[in-house]
Amino acid sequence: MSLFGQDRSFLHALPAADRRVLLAEGAPRSYEPGEIMIRERDTSAYVLALLSGWSVVSVGTERGARLILALRGAGEVVGDLAAVDRRPRSATVTALGRVEAVAVSGDRFRRFLAARPHATSLIMRQLATRLRSADVERRSLASETVLQRLAARLVELAERAGRRAESGTVLELPLPQHDLAAAIGATREAVAKALRLLREQGVVRTANRTVIVVDMPVLVLLARGRTHPGAHSSDKPPPAV
Incomplete structure (x- = not known):
């Protein structure tokens, strides 16, 4: 997508x-x-x-x-x-x-x-x-979890509209959580839960209308549905967020 x-x-x-x-x-x-x-x-x-x-x-x-x-x-x-x-x-x-x-x-x-x-x-x-x-x-x-769809969106935004910084890749487009939700066909609450999970595992950092991708390799794996934050095995599926 x-x-x-x-x-x-x-x-x-x-x-x-x-x-x-x-x-x-x-x-x-x-x-x-x-x-x-x-x-x-x-x-x-x-x-x-x-x-x-x-x-x-x-x-x-x-x-x-x-x-x-x-x-x-x-x-x-x-x-x-x-x-x-x-x-x-x-x-x-x-x-x-x-x-x-x-x-x-x-x-x-x-x-x-x-x-x-x-x-x-x-x-x-x-x-x-x-x-x-x-x-x-x-x-x-029809087939992907909210976490997987959100990860895919964040990867795409980082690749197409991201700025490299010492802390990671800063997404330059000021998309609030309700817009991120609208971009993946999910509720704002579900996106907030998925972002919290990504923050807790050190994959991303968030501020007011700002997302910084800290661990791009893990985010890419999440987008492919091959792992979940905190797991090191690509065989484990992402949680159903």
């Missing part, structure tokens, strides 16, 4: 000339932390090309909770599905920190793609990656 898109973002994969053309088609937008950039079920069709900052893609559930599907950062585009199929928005996109973007209308974005087969191929590849990720996510929700 993955919160992030492809290693090379849509904007960065475009030829420089095409990237300039696309950005010139839109208007600059700025979003403050917590501001909704795109709202689920809305009928708007503009696309946002992200220039800086991070955003959270989420959907509401029947129980009124929120499930985080992805994190999108600089170089990526959001809102492209509604622009392509002209149907209501499938998810909400919220600024995690301050975000700078360029808003391109759905009509202009479709014309841009129609004139550039390479760009269309990139969008199709992006949609295929998201579909595969959704399939993996469904499988993990």
